[in-house]
Amino acid sequence: MKPLLELRHIRIELPTRRGTLLAVDDVSFTIGEGEVLGVVGESGAGKSITAAAIIGLLEPPLRLAGGEILLDGARIDNLPPDAFRRIRGKQIGAIFQDPLTSLNPLYTIGRQLVETIRTHLPLGDKAATARAVELLQEVGIPGAAERFNAYPHQFSGGMRQRVVIALALAANPRLIVADEPTTALDVSTQAQIIALLKRLCRDHGTAVMLVTHDMGVIAETADRVAVMYAGRVAEIGPVRQVVKHPQHPYTVGLMGSIPSIGDTLERLPQIDGAMPRLGSIPPGCAFNPRCPKVMERCRVDRPDLLKAHATEAACWLHASISPGEAARG
Amino acid sequence: MAVDVRAGVVRRAWDTDLAYSFRNSPVAVISAIVTLVLILGSLFAPWVAPHNPFDLSTISLIDAFDPPQWIEGGSPDFPLGTDEQGRDVLSAILFGGRISLGVGLFSTIFAVVLGVTAGLIAGWRGGVIDAFIMRVADVQLSFPAILVALLIDGIVRSTLPHDEQDQIAMLVLVGSIGLSGWVQFARLVRGSTLVERNKEYVQAARVIGVHPIRIVVTHVLPNVLTPVLVVATIYFAFAIITEATLSFLGVGVPPTEPSLGTLIRVGNGYLFSGEWWITVFPAVTLAALVLSVNLLGDWVRDALNPRLQ
Amino acid sequence: MADAVLRLNDVRRLFDVSAPWLARILSGTGPRMLKAVDGVTFEIARGETFALVGESGCGKSTVARLVVGLYEPSSGSIEIDGTDIASLKTRKAQAPVRRRVQMVFQDPYASLNPRWRVKDIIAEPIRTHGLIRGEAAIRARVDELLRQVSLTPADGDKYPHAFSGGQRQRISIARALASEPEFLVLDEPTSALDVSVQAQILNLMKDLQRRLGLTYLFISHNLAVIYHVSDKVGVMYLGRLVEVAAKADLFARPQHPYTRLLLDTVPDLAMTGRERVAVRGEVPNPIDPPSGCAFHPRCPFANERCKTERPSLLAAGGNMVACHAVQEGRLPPWGGAA
Structure with missing residues (x-):
């Protein structure tokens, strides 16, 4: 099925006098008809x-600095x-x-x-x-x-x-x-x-x-x-899968931190720290300083979306599950 | 060690958004330079000026009506020429600028103190007090500021013996210009106070049990001062103009201690007999000073406005 | 209950929302009063968390401000530790009682003075009440408070703008704790925060409560948050309490139709695929509330009596409920939302 809307490697910059910040960094996804x-x-x-x-309707000084937005297969970002x-x-x-x-x-x-x-x-x-x-x-x-x-x-x-x-x-x-x-x-x-x-x-x-x-x-x-998370897609997939079986440690933490009626927890599971500000996004995976499952690789290599069970997650944990997929993207 | 700390402060000041916006605005830089040159020149007039126009022993009627030095008959002793008494015009401008700037500065401070206090009280207390202060302000606003200043000046003069008038002429001037200008600060501060007093940090101070007067002074006041700074800069220029106008009309400072306005008035009489420099140079100085202060004020307003950044 | 930290007796608070005097004379309209809080009675026992829930305009934030003294009640009394606040006439006399009741506000961006350093913000209650003398001792106490809310002493030298929303809320909490209070009013303390930060703040509040033996009045519109933090819950609608019950009872057996409606609107994160019951209407304008039971225009069980006679808060199945239908047994049993 041809997607109605397709975002390809969207990159949105915020120029400041201390250098250009990346507000959105290499975001791609599609939305199907209906x-x-x-x-x-x-x-x-x-x-x-x-x-x-x-x-x-990007508010200046924010600007679309890279990537394509396609509606029905035709570019609209350069109109x-x-x-x-x-x-x-x-x-x-x-x-x-x-x-x-x-x-x-x-x-x-x-x-x-x-x-x-x-x-x-x-x-x-x-x-x-x-x-x-x-x-x-x-x-x-x-x-x-x-x-x-x-x-x-x-x-x-x-x-x-x-x-x-x-x-x-x-x-x-x-x-x-x-x-x-x-x-x-x-x-x-x-x-x-x-x-x-x-x-x-x-x-x-x-x-x-x-x-x-x-x-x-x-x-x-x-x-x-x-x-x-921090200008990138951390995980994308069918809603049921993402909500019930999240694959990215950030999604897991996010879902866990939502209080729900009927739970018997004394304390909510919390992700320590806060999302980094635009100017101080760490190298590698942006989530690595807060991640409970951080590995050496996460601090240097930035993961792209990888197949992770029923969803796709930008996390090196899933590189081992399907090594062939790691080269993708 | 101490030098390190000071260097750090300078570097931090240089690095702020305000300093950055200043460096990137040629208008701001030029008008700051003009203002600074005029202020420093006036402030250090006794040392900078080639002559002392008030020292009767150094002025001689022989030098009267000398044109500027680049014109036939001019002398390098008097770069901008001399007036009818043989006083050096450049020196007179520098000394006159002192008085103009002084009156401008003190009347602005007077207007700010009066207006900010009235605005804080009106905005914080509300009710009858607010209504009273603001109605008084409305009434005053319906008269032109210069008329109010003339009125106050006139009342004071008519109640004082003639020989005391010259001594306190400056005080009267500062008082009348300041009184004619408090309204805009009061309105501004009242509006900001109404906004700030409902903010949660002020409520937090009330919950803590801080005394209301302390809340107004330590919490509300610092947060309403930014717009006051902008208006004060522009008011400073206005106060200089008002002083010049009053002096030009002859109700300002006495001719023995001439301000820029007095110089223009005195020189005005010789404009058509060819001695144009006596009035034109003070007028140009006044225009340059007021324009650059106004431009600085505009820049401060834009630089401090988060929506324009 | 003997050891009630806070007791509200039939508290009312009216706000004058009339047009200006001259406009009123010209148009011939009378003064208009908004009944923000209209006869609220409840008490909170030491060490427990009492939650008030309701939608905008229900008066829950006004109750919070009444309790901390930002507003005076128009009628009724507020007792703190058994002392009727109105009996203390001067600010000075009230200070020792008021100090023990502090508040954390909703908006972490508005609740800290942007021109003060964090250490001065936190030290303000200490200096105001003279709790500690000497700058070094005050600084040591500020550092201790900063650590208590998981910030570092170095954070004290910064200005609020250097902090994220969650960190600012921690500073707010530290400031509230600096008065050495026994009772905290938390007015939507997490509703301006992201969920992962909300979890951190809720955990911190619970830790502090256990460690310092604090009592909380927790105001929120989020039922899941309330379920997580509270011991007892009061549901407010248009200035009145419509139901008060222990948490377990309220969520298991909600009685009032409005409580049931609120429970029905909780998003279904468990993804059971439940179809929501269609909710009718919106909260009416509190200046002109409906007659009788204020909820009757939206209530599927309303009858003539509900339109004319105002129900009072009466015991029903372990809960306190203000509903004619409940008292008359006209209400079907709760089928459960989630």
């Missing part, structure tokens, strides 16, 4: 920056800004953490929806309005027709995020990039938004790149999951 890929990691792991690069803007919205929708930043406070939500629809679809005013109301109904806004002329501030946080989802879906995109879509919401609202996103994408066959720090959201929503 697939939900969860991207999880701690703050500073590079997950949001990767998402921003895909929708062409001129105008052409890219057409793709964003039409082919790729975006949902951000704070719904207020995605909505213009001065326009009614109806107007914003109609505008987005008409920019990307060949519809007249009437047809666009009808589609906008339909979308609002679909995302579960009660009394959609009456609230069509309401302003963003007249909605609650959860309702606003529903409007943002309607906006992202307006042009029937094939991919939605959602960056922490539920982080700003209350837990009971969060569950509703996740369920809605899941249902809509299933119905429309829309693929989703779901960026979050919340493993619970990933476990409930994603088909596959990529775990990022």
